Amino acid sequence: MLSVKHLLGIKELTKKDIEQIFKTADNFKQVLQRPIKKVPTLRDTTIANIFFENSTRTRLSFELAEKRLGADVVNFSASGSSVSKGETLIDTVNNILAMKVDMVVMRHAASGAPWFLAQHIDASIINAGDGTNEHPTQALLDAYSIKEKLGSLEGKRVTIIGDIMHSRVALSNIFCLAKLGAEVTVSGPPTLIPKHIESLGVRVEYNVKKALEWCDVANVLRIQLERQHKPLFSTLREYALYYGVNRQMLDSLEKEIVIMHPGPINRGVELNSDVADSKQSIILDQVENGVAIRMAVIYLLSGKRETLE
């Protein structure tokens, strides 16, 4: 059983929690490989996916995970809803909960939104990404995919490249990898790396080539143009030239490193197709593992609501 009632961020999880999620995900992965990919575990549970921000992968992955656990699912996206009429977050969510929903999966553009919500409602909340803060299920599936590929995370070196400043994936990954004993370096243009990030126990290396030489695994992040309100680098071409990861660069390294990307990829910008589609890349394994990890998180949080008795 997890030490938390909600999955808000990796920051609040213990190492034991993460290991428990991984162990449970192993079992769900097995279920997903059967002819019948479904279990009836949560057949009396209803889950609302509330997305105030766009998403394809995460939302689909959550919805599949919920359905394969036998739960009923309702989807809500902010566009075309009463949010545009000025309804507050708490009102929106309480209205959904009034229809007897047991669990909420939420993505929101404001950092901290799920923590705020957790103070006001009783249902378990799973953070599917809040602003530039955390994206815990992504970090879990990233770490799980590395573990699957390399056997363990203890002592492994992971470089996170790109838009560290605006990336919730980066922050959650840093917390998660540290808890599991991996070493982390962040790399990218100085304008996209927050000041004082070393205080989280990570190394900073502005030279991507050197950062790649150091690591076992490179997690390449998307340039989040939608969150950059002022110019932080001159052009995408220039970014691709200095910070993009391509075949030539990987071939010049002494060892074969593992390439990851949380998606969606800007092909030709942060990652070239000859890398993204190569056998070094575990991008599609990440997507596959995402469903198992989310099933594990939902399952492990589902028993906690019986505290009223």
Add this chain to the structure above:
Amino acid sequence: MKTLLKSDQLNITLQRLAHQLVENHLSFKDTVIIGIQPRGIFLSDRIYKMVKKITGNNKIGYGRLDITFYRDDVQSRDIQVPTDTDIPFSIEGKSVVLIDDVLHTGRTIRSALDALIDYGRPKNVELLVLIDRRFSRELPVQPDYAGHSVDTILTQKVKVYWKEKDGKDEVVLIDKIGN
């Protein structure tokens, strides 16, 4: 606390169960053995070995089934981290011998049947248990092979100890109150 079976008695009982299985399934050509996780597998491990020895058939299918996701009380008890399911063969059209240590309310077996059927459609399913707690059933489930039957009340608990796990072979009846 009362001892129901001691080590040597337990061994004789297991031998009897294994022989009964062979009596009905002969060479085990189309029969597979599946133990229920977590505690049923100590019994199924032993029965499997004995059956293999008696029949001389080294190719008997043997699997382990976890039923955590199929329980009907997921919401009302503490969430459990599942154990592994390992069924390295198809159960389609096979005779399945399902094995658990103690049969009590019958709910575990109900879950196990649901879980099993998600792996394929067996020809038939039989149930083998070491201890049958009679008159405490909540569902219409009866064993085809039972090592030992006991009459118990709800507050009592039957505990099976296995050498592999607990360091000794013994079956005891515990009165929960005052224990």
